[in-house]
Structures are given as structure tokens and as C-alpha cells.
Amino acid sequence: MGRLFKINSRQLIFASLMGTVAFIVRNMGLYVVLLHPFKFDVRWVFSLLAACWTGPVGGFISGFLAALKFPYPLIDLACIPVHFLVGLMARVFRKMNKSSIVACIFWPIFGVPAYLAMSLLFLRVDVFVLALALAFIGVSTSVIAMVVGYAVEKRTRILELLEGCYVA
Numbered sequence: 001m002g003r004l005f006k007i008n009s010r011q012l013i014f015a016s017l018m019g020t021v022a023f024i025v026r027n028m029g030l031y032v033v034l035l036h037p038f039k040f041d042v043r044w045v046f047s048l049l050a051a052c053w054t055g056p057v058g059g060f061i062s063g064f065l066a067a068l069k070f071p072y073p074l075i076d077l078a079c080i081p082v083h084f085l086v087g088l089m090a091r092v093f094r095k096m097n098k099s100s101i102v103a104c105i106f107w108p109i110f111g112v113p114a115y116l117a118m119s120l121l122f123l124r125v126d127v128f129v130l131a132l133a134l135a136f137i138g139v140s141t142s143v144i145a146m147v148v149g150y151a152v153e154k155r156t157r158i159l160e161l162l163e164g165c166y167v168a
Contacts (some may be wrong), residue, residue, distance in 0.1 A: 004091050007057040011162050015058030019065025020051035027070055034074025038136045040144075047079075048107055048145040049152075051087040052100045053162055085110050101149035108138030137164035 007015075023042035032040045047066035051059030063083025081117035091105035112134045119125055119134075152158055 004055065004088065004095075005057055007055060008163070011054040011058050012061070014162055015050045015054040015061040018046045019062035021064035022046040022050075023068055024064065026066065026068075035065070038133055040140055041137060044107070044137075044141040045145045045148060047083060048086060048141065049101075050103055051083045051151055052145075052149060053067045053102050053158060054087065054092040056084050056087035056092040059085075059090075060084035078111065078118045082111045082114050084109065099150070099151060099153065101146055104142040104146045104149065107145070108135060109141040 025046065026041075027033040030042055032042075034040065043066050047059075047062040050062035054062070060080060060083060063080040066083070067079035069075065086103050086106050089106045090100035093102050094100045112131070115134050115138075116127075116131055119130055120127065
């Protein structure tokens, strides 16, 4: 059980770096609007890859950084626990000798209900449109993160590098 929550220094640096990239992307407003309110938010690709490759603690770190919005002290409350859960599922998949990147499918499964609940609590929005927009954002982001993650895993030895057992 303790191994599920263990993080080494390389994973900590990687999660912090990817979370910082997600933070910068969010605060620069880099997203693609396909049809209002449907947009593709690039920051989630970085933070999801960090969660999948560094586990729940790295997911918490990258999710926290991806959730920050400045100049106002705003934070995406649903983002942090969802990244933690994605990282936890990635670690479980890794223990079962499966690709940890498969845990990206849990982003829309955990994220859509969490974001819908937070939005209903704090915002006045049309539930139907919001649910469709959240589902679109969650599914498109997880698919793109999985494609990018599989490509990186196939072309590099990222997991061995992050886990510290890389042999040159």
C-alpha cells in the first residue's frame, strides 16, 4: 500500500515541471474554441501525463499547479482530487503490468461529475449545456493525452527514467 503513494525526486521534478507548464498554458489562455462552449484545453494534457507517470502524489502536485489561475487567487477545486485519483489508478494499472497511460480514461469518468457538482454549487449555469461541454472537454483531453502518452512511451524510456531504473 505504501508503494502506491511513493514518489522519487525525478517524479517530483517531472510532476512539478508538467504542472508548471499546465499553469503557464492556463494563465496565457491557450485553448482552442471549437464551438462555444466546446473547447480543447491543452493544459490537461500536461497535467494528465504527469499524473499517469508519477502516481497519486505527482497527480496531486500537477493538478494543484494546473488548477491555479492568476492574477486572482482562483483555483479549480475539482481538479486536484481528480488528478490524484487518475494518478492512483495509473499506479494500480502499473502494478498489474498494464500501461499507466490507460488511467487517462478516468479523467472524464471522475472529472465530469466532479466539475458538474462544483459548477452547480458555485455557478448559475444551464446543466445540460454544461454537462455536454464537460463531457466533450474530458473525453477529448483524455484521448489526446493517451495518444501523446503512448507515442512518448513507445519512442522513449520515460517510465524507466522516472522510476530511476534506466540502463543506458
